[in-house]
Amino acid sequence: MDWDKLRIFHAVADAGSLTHAGDTLHLSQSAVSRQIRGLEESLSTILFHRHARGLILTEQGELLFDATKAMSRRLDAASARIKDSAEEVFGELKVTTTTGFGTLWLAPRLPALYEKYPDLNIDLMLEERVLDLPMREADVAIRMKEPSQADLIRKRLMTVTMRLYASQSYLDHAGAANVEEDIARHRLICQNPTAFQVAAGAKMTKQLLHDYRPNVLHVNNYFGVLQAVVSGLGIGVLPDYVTEDFPSLVRVVPELESNDVPVYLAYPEELRRSKRIRAFRDFVQDEVIAYRKTMRDGQNALSQVTT
Incomplete structure (x- = not known):
C-alpha cells in the first residue's frame, strides 16, 4: 500500500x-x-x-x-x-490537566521551566475530560485521581483539599461566616454538583446546597469561582492551593472541608526514556516540594499568631 x-x-x-x-x-x-x-x-x-x-x-x-x-x-x-538528544531537551510536549489546576497552579510556574529549557514547547490542554494517554491524545497528564488506564507510569504528587473562602471586603459587607449555620445567610459560589469536577468538591457542594440552601452562583470551573470570590460576590468552594497566590482570601467555616484529593502525574510507558517527559516530571516534583514548604511555613506562622 x-x-x-x-x-x-x-x-x-x-x-x-x-x-x-x-x-x-x-x-x-x-x-x-x-x-x-x-x-x-x-x-x-x-x-x-x-x-x-x-x-x-x-x-x-x-x-x-x-x-x-x-x-x-x-x-x-x-x-x-x-x-530527544543526548544533551538537550526540546520539541513539543503535550500536557493535559484540569482547568483549575492548570490555570491556578501549573501555568504560573511554567516560566521557571522555560528558563531552564528554552527550546521546550508546551502544549497545555486544560479540560475536565480525561484524555487517553496510551492513544497519545497527550504526552503527560496531571489529574485529581489515580489514572485507571493501563500501561501508564504514575506518581502521586500531592493532595488537595476543598475549602470555603471569601474576600475580606465581602465579609465586611455581608457579615462573618464562622460556623456552618452562617452559610445560609450568604451566596455560595461553586460548580454545579452534577458538573464534571473533582468528586470531593462535588460531594461537599451537594451537601452544602442540601443542608443550608444558600443563594448560589454556579461557575463551570475553579478559575471562574476564584474570580467571583476575589470580586466579592460570595463564599467560594475552592482548592486549598489557591491561597498561595491569593493570600488576601479569608478561609471561612474552617471546620468544613473535603476529603483529601490525590494529585497524580502520569505518562505512557513507551515515553519512559523521553528527556522531555523526564524534564517536565522533575520540574513538577521540585515545584511540589517548594509548594509544600511554602504551605507548611504559612501554617506554622498562622499557628504562632493564633497562640
Whole structure:
C-alpha cells in the first residue's frame, strides 16, 4: 500500500475536507483528490461519501482511518524518542490537566521551566475530560485521581483539599461566616454538583446546597469561582492551593472541608526514556516540594499568631 497515499488519506479523514487537507499538506485540492481516487482504486472500495458540506467516511474508510491513526501515534512516539538528544531537551510536549489546576497552579510556574529549557514547547490542554494517554491524545497528564488506564507510569504528587473562602471586603459587607449555620445567610459560589469536577468538591457542594440552601452562583470551573470570590460576590468552594497566590482570601467555616484529593502525574510507558517527559516530571516534583514548604511555613506562622 502506498505510504504517501495513506498519509494524504489520513489528512483528509482528519479534516473532513479535501481543501483543508490540501492546505495542511501544501497540495492543491485536485492533487489530493487524485491521490484519494488512486487509493480507492487500489483497494477496490469507496472510502468517503461526498456531500456538499464535506466528506464522511464510509465503513471501510473508518477501518482504514483507525489503522492510520494507530500508525500516526506510533510514528509520533518514535519521533519523540528520536528528537530527544543526548544533551538537550526540546520539541513539543503535550500536557493535559484540569482547568483549575492548570490555570491556578501549573501555568504560573511554567516560566521557571522555560528558563531552564528554552527550546521546550508546551502544549497545555486544560479540560475536565480525561484524555487517553496510551492513544497519545497527550504526552503527560496531571489529574485529581489515580489514572485507571493501563500501561501508564504514575506518581502521586500531592493532595488537595476543598475549602470555603471569601474576600475580606465581602465579609465586611455581608457579615462573618464562622460556623456552618452562617452559610445560609450568604451566596455560595461553586460548580454545579452534577458538573464534571473533582468528586470531593462535588460531594461537599451537594451537601452544602442540601443542608443550608444558600443563594448560589454556579461557575463551570475553579478559575471562574476564584474570580467571583476575589470580586466579592460570595463564599467560594475552592482548592486549598489557591491561597498561595491569593493570600488576601479569608478561609471561612474552617471546620468544613473535603476529603483529601490525590494529585497524580502520569505518562505512557513507551515515553519512559523521553528527556522531555523526564524534564517536565522533575520540574513538577521540585515545584511540589517548594509548594509544600511554602504551605507548611504559612501554617506554622498562622499557628504562632493564633497562640
